[in-house]
Amino acid sequence: KAIPDKKLILLAEGNRADHFSAGFQINFAWDYLGSIKNVFGVNKTAVSSLFTTNNNEYGAVPTGKQKLRFTTNHDESNIASPISVYGSKNGALAASVITIFLKGVPLLYCGQEVGVNSTVIYNGVNTIDWTANSEMQLAYQNIMSFYTASTTARYGNLTTYPDVNVAVFQKSTATEQVLFLVNARTASQTLSVPAVLQGNWNNVLTGEAITLSGSVLLTGFQYMILKK
Structure with a gap:
């Protein structure tokens, strides 16, 4: 971890508690992902279940460590796009707002900012149209600008x-x-x-x-x- 003029983030691509004792700083919040998909998906689970999952996940996280919070990633987007999982572009945005601000380190996966709605975009042949859904991209820009600017939003009680x-x-x-x-x-x-x-x-x-x-x-x- 001691490399001059470099800052390293040690991310474990898993969700076990012993990742932190092994030296990792962040690991994946898979339980949270399951919960938010259940809230927005066909199950329509109570939104308050997200708070229970948040508490349970962070109960195993030492002080100074974090969970990586996301609504999609490379595995999930190959199965179904956020537009499909969360009901619409607006649903995907709503799920992102909760995920970005509730707790943890937010991850945005390539293309969700412009509402990629097909899994074939990630087959290694197709490309992302970064001019699509400009209103959605602007919404993400505004959300993340506030996240970056607000110490309270990131670290408040x-x-x-x-x-x-x-x-x-x-x-x-x-x-x-x-x-x-x-x-x-x-x-x-x-x-x-x-x-x-x-x-x-x-x-x-x-x-x-x-x-x-x-x-x-x-x-x-x-x-x-x-x-x-």
């Missing part, structure tokens, strides 16, 4: 709020709070907003001032990133 259909979680520091609301369903959902989250917020992605009261309506696969 995590608080989760259970709901069957909407992911509700908050990252907080002494000076800032960031709230994530993500509808994991194709249909609109009315979320009962916990009292502690009610009040005035700013929408990170639009700049709009928002007041959360007793309930909020989220359209299918809508996500909101709010801060104050």
Whole structure:
């Protein structure tokens, strides 16, 4: 690990706890992947199950180590594209927002940023059209720009709020709070907003001032990133 002028990341391509004691810094969050596919897929598992999986995975992670969180990778995209797995482009984006911000180190796999919707793109012959789905690429750029810029979003203390259909979680520091609301369903959902989250917020992605009261309506696969 001691190479002058180089920074190495030791990633184990597995999910065993003993990878960390062997010296690896990060390993794959396969249990989380299974959970988020169940939430967005045909099973429609309760969204709060993601928080249980998150706690279980990190229960075996030593301080200073991390899980690699992803909604697809080279194996998964050869089986089914994120567009198929998560229901649509908007579904794939919603799943990514939860995955990027909940906890861990986010992985974006080649092509998901532009909504690759076919497995044959990875057969070694075809190429990715990087001009496709420009609105999706812009959405990823905006999401990742905030992720990179916000220490609170990356490292803040995590608080989760259970709901069957909407992911509700908050990252907080002494000076800032960031709230994530993500509808994991194709249909609109009315979320009962916990009292502690009610009040005035700013929408990170639009700049709009928002007041959360007793309930909020989220359209299918809508996500909101709010801060104050």
